[in-house]
Amino acid sequence: MNAPDRYERFVVxxxxxxxxxxxxxxxxxxxxxxxEREEHTIGNILRMxxxxxxxxxxxxxxxxxxLQYKIIVRIHTTSQSSPMQAYNQSINDLDRELxxxxxxxxxxxxxxxxxx
Amino acid sequence: MEGASYARMPRVKIRELKDDYAKxxxxxxxxxxxxxxRRVMIAEVPTIAIDLVEIEVNSSVLNDEFIAHRLGLIPLTxxxxxxxxxxxxxxxxxxxxxxxxxxxxxxLRVKCMTDQTLDVSSKDLYSSDHSVVPVDFSDPAATDSSxxxxxxxxxxxxxxxxxxxxxxxxxxxxxxxxxxxAATVTFMYEPEIHINEDLMETLTLEEKRxxxxxSPTRVFDIDPVTQQVMVVDSxxxxxxxxxxxxxxxxxxxxxxxxxxxxxxxIFTVESTGAIKASQLVLNAIEILKQKLDAVRLSEDTxxxxxxxxxxxxxxxxx
Numbered sequence: 523m524n525a526p527d528r529y530e531r532f533v534v535x536x537x538x539x540x541x542x543x544x545x546x547x548x549x550x551x552x553x554x555x556x557x558e559r560e561e562h563t564i565g566n567i568l569r570m571x572x573x574x575x576x577x578x579x580x581x582x583x584x585x586x587x588x589l590q591y592k593i594i595v596r597i598h599t600t601s602q603s604s605p606m607q608a609y610n611q612s613i614n615d616l617d618r619e620l621x622x623x624x625x626x627x628x629x630x631x632x633x634x635x636x637x638x
Numbered sequence: 639m640e641g642a643s644y645a646r647m648p649r650v651k652i653r654e655l656k657d658d659y660a661k662x663x664x665x666x667x668x669x670x671x672x673x674x675x676r677r678v679m680i681a682e683v684p685t686i687a688i689d690l691v692e693i694e695v696n697s698s699v700l701n702d703e704f705i706a707h708r709l710g711l712i713p714l715t716x717x718x719x720x721x722x723x724x725x726x727x728x729x730x731x732x733x734x735x736x737x738x739x740x741x742x743x744x745x746l747r748v749k750c751m752t753d754q755t756l757d758v759s760s761k762d763l764y765s766s767d768h769s770v771v772p773v774d775f776s777d778p779a780a781t782d783s784s785x786x787x788x789x790x791x792x793x794x795x796x797x798x799x800x801x802x803x804x805x806x807x808x809x810x811x812x813x814x815x816x817x818x819x820a821a822t823v824t825f826m827y828e829p830e831i832h833i834n835e836d837l838m839e840t841l842t843l844e845e846k847r848x849x850x851x852x853s854p855t856r857v858f859d860i861d862p863v864t865q866q867v868m869v870v871d872s873x874x875x876x877x878x879x880x881x882x883x884x885x886x887x888x889x890x891x892x893x894x895x896x897x898x899x900x901x902x903x904i905f906t907v908e909s910t911g912a913i914k915a916s917q918l919v920l921n922a923i924e925i926l927k928q929k930l931d932a933v934r935l936s937e938d939t940x941x942x943x944x945x946x947x948x949x950x951x952x953x954x955x956x
Contacts, residue, residue: 528813529726540932543939557933563677564929570670574644606935606943613930615645619667620930624923626650630662631916634652 534559552598553605565593571612577603660907660915672825672903678922679823681811685716685912690805698792710816712760713773716912722808742770744804750794760788773911821908827898829875852884
């Protein structure tokens, strides 16, 4: 009867920002990104991609509660970089990787249909 | 700072490709990407499924909501889904099903007039859009087409009738499993098996046979000519550790070493028929790209930080 709508799990409510950014008050070059209506799918790939960046000292994500549909990504970088820069770069790199993957898969499909 | 890129260039090799089944190798990436793809294929690639049912007459043995639920679970051909709108953000209609951008209408009218039980199936659903129809599961090789009916919805006896209007919409598996295009999507780490040949040769043929048979799946076998143990199917290995335990129990630890390669995956994708398995993979990549794009920082967030950043730099004495 009073069940919340199922789409609340993946539709960002009006007036809410998809990503919000909060600097750490005590540590320089550390920040938390709160991403609304995302979960492990995005959280884990971002975390693993951030780990590939040598300027990232720490990167982690958490899903605070299964009924709070948001993740928090925390990044700490060296002074050569910034959390925002590392975050943006990781998204760009993942995007590039997926572009490549798409092309590779399509090329394989073409090859496969020709060979068999 | 542009130029430094930590992007990987994954490799793909397709092993098997059918309309509703795909098996492929994915290399040079990590488990996070493999798992993200799997999760997106199951829960976030859109399809079309019946979502609203208006029943006019139902004198069958099943109640209205039972039939509505069964209708929802029927896979519909969903090649159109990627370019369709979700009815919740369609501005051309109010979601009542009269809109070509976000919905497809179906009609079903069946009445049993004979003494024989009448099967009402997905073949009795008439679609308003020829590109969105119940999936045809009939075997193209079978010559006898009369026996190939669709998914059975309900059975009627003499005098019983079912008449309804249904509206199919675009949706994702996260909302309801009826929208999931995936029957199963799995991936496994590719195993790398090294047999210590020297240690293996200290075993008698009988011991070798015993060791080979200790694996629950047929991973190893004995060459009938050389009587050497060989790997016949490394991918049959289910990471059960049985052969390793057996080697230890036989007093030969290190007889075999099995490593799960951390950057190689073997994917198995089975589709419900709503979209082709190959298209499912491609759509999943596309959806994942869209999701990443959505989590980019917005301009105002960056600007707000720039101001705050300068202030912060001053405060830190910079």
